[in-house]
Each structure stands twice: as C-alpha cells, then as structure tokens.
Amino acid sequence: MEWRWDFTWEIMPKMLAATGNTLIAAGLGYAIAIVVGLMLALAQRTPYRPVTLMVREFVEFIRSTPLVLQIFFVYYVGPQFGINLSPWVAGMIAIGLHYSAYLSEVYRGGIESVPAGQWEACRSISLSTRDTYFRIIIPQALPPSVAGMGNYLVGIFKDTPMLSVIGVAELMHAANAIGGQHYRYLEPYTIVGVVFLLISLPSAGLIRAFETWVRRKLGMT
C-alpha cells in the first residue's frame, strides 16, 4: 500500500472542514460541562444529605460507564418516548454531561482547597450563601482547578471521535465516509491521527501558560 499524495490533497478540504466541526463539538460540549459541572459540584454541598448522596452516585455512575454507550443511550432513548434529538443535540448532551461529571470533581477539589478561615470570615461578616460562593470561595477555588479543567478540555477534544457513531459530521465521521467511498483508509485515518497530534500536543503547553496567567491575575503567585 502506497501513500498517495494526490488523494491526500483531494480529501484535505473535506478533512479540514470536519476538523472545524470537531473543534465546535469539543467547544460546545465543554461549555455545557463547565456550567453543569459547577451545578453538580455545588449540589453536593447542600445541607440535604439525600441530595448530596444522589448527586454523588450520579457522578460516579457517569464516570464509570463508557461515553460511547451514553451517546447511544441519549440518542436512541429519546425517540422511544417521542422526543427526537438530532445527532448534534444528543451528542452534545451526552459528551457535555459526561465531562460535567469529571469537571464537578475538579471543582470539588478546588472548593475543598479553600482554607476554612475564608468560610469563617464570610460567616462573621454575615455574607449571604450566594455571595460567599460567588464572591469569595469560587474565585479562590478556580486557580487550583485550572490545570484539571485544561486536561479535560484536551480530553473532551480527544473523545469527540466517538460522536461519529451517531453520525455527527466530525473528523472521524468524515474519515469513515471517505474511506468507505474510495476504499482507501490509509490516508483519511492517518490524517485524523496527525490532526489530533497537532492540536493536542501544543494545548498542554498553552494550558500551563494559562494557569500561570490566572494565578497572576488573581494575585496568587
């Protein structure tokens, strides 16, 4: 089997367009995960023990079952009850929810790393719970969370190929389609691998730089 450059250039425009979709999918999924993850983390800190336990078990459930199975579940279970979700919507819900469980653990670690004195200080100036969290605790919990959040941003990017199983038109899906159409799998799959390497390798460095920047911004160096 020979590598064919003419074929490579021929499919390149399609592959690059699909790369854009992959990035959009990762970005949208991550945006959902950031918000829902915070809700899951805060829900585990309510004084109602049953709520805490249920959310905790829910997070464990999501974390210990395969993402690809969750994607199928969200996509196929809706129509059974009369809710039809497009591949994109189902995919974003599944991957967003999956990573929100991971991010909630990151937030939880961040919140727990805030010294007890900060809580006591809020209490002693009778700050409302809402202000305590949003003005005092969460800003301090963020810098220690940035590294973990960054790792999961790269993680969600690398998990987007799984969305191809329900037909989200991302990179892997494009490669499958091209491979099936031309009976050439060498170039499309290799390009997918190279694109992932080219994006995920520099991201690790960027995330570290961002972490330092956040720490400096908040005066925590």
Next chain:
Amino acid sequence: MSYPEFLAVHGGRYLDGIQVTAVQFLMAAALAIVISLIMGLGKLSSNRLLRWPAVAYIEFFRGTSLLVQLFWLFYVLPLFGITFDKYVTGFLALGLNLGAYGAELVRGGIQAVPRGQWEAAYSLSMSPAKRMWRIILPQALLNMLPPWGNLIIELLKGTALVALIAVPDVMFEARQINGSTFLSAQAFGTALIIYYIFARLLVTPFMRWLERVMSRKLGRA
C-alpha cells in the same frame, strides 16, 4: 414487554457479552501494565536511546484518540500485510493507549520515592537492577496505586469501543438487541448498569484491597 421479561429473553446475550468484555479488559490491563513499566522506566533513563523512544511513544499515544488508534490498527495495518484477529486488535489498541497514560503514572510514582531511598540502596552497594526491583518499585507502586485505580476504570470504559470493530462485547450485544427490538432504554440501560456494577463492585474494591495489602507489606498500614 416488562423489564423482567426483557431480561429473561435477552439476558443470555448480555452474559456472553460480559465474558468478552472481561477478557478484553484483563488482556488490555496486562498489556497496559507491561508497557507502562517499560515506557515509564525508559522515560526516566539517562540513556537518550532509551529515553527518546519512550517520550515519543507516550506523546504519540496520549496525543491521538483511542478510537483513532483502534481504527488505524483495524483498517490500515492490514493494508501493510499485518493482520490481527479483531479480538487481538481490540485489546492491543486499548493496552497500547492506556499503557502510555500508565507510563506517566509509573514515572511520577518513581520520582516521588524519596532521594534517601536511592542513596541508601547505593550505599549498601546493591546492583541498579536490584535497587529498582527491591527498593524503588515497591514504594513507587504504593504511590501510584490510587491514580492507577482511575486509569483501570478508564480502561474498562475503553473496552466498549471494541464493539465498533465488531467484537461482541456488552456494548455490541446492546446495539444488536436495540436493533432487533427497538427497546433502546432497556437495551442500553442494561449495558450501562452492567458497566457500572463491573466498575463499582469489582474493579474499585479490588484496587482498594490492593492498596491495603501493599501498604501492609511495606509496613505503612
């Protein structure tokens, strides 16, 4: 069809799937452990000829997705005349991928062993191999067992992807049952519960037990 009826009809297929998933899981775990030891030690080596290949291996497998690697092994490698059985391809891709993540854990675990332990072994004029095997690795193992617990769960979740190359594991059976009955909630829900039980009642307790045994052996209980 009620859920007990569903289980009575399709339970056997899930049991078949569980066996395949279990074998894939065990084989991939064994391969991942071997690879992570080789690559983790390689990355720490002072010899460039050992260090560079290990670094390249780790970056490559961590930088591209598991699904991409699986499809590459399955669709592209045969084009070069290297054909593996689909079962072998499945756990090979899993083991190679998770081994790269494990290598970083091995490196971190070894680096966390206090400097004095190296010096003490040196001053007793132990050979480098004996020092690594009897002094450093057991302590490193204890350091890295908790993150290995997470990695093994990731590996278990990764086994669901082998269904996409038609290895008849739990995930594969769930898709087949969904395709023939259209009872998506039951078909995929049962599979989710199986993975959850596997992770929560088998893998996690086993890792905890291993941690206890190891810390007792090293006299740190």
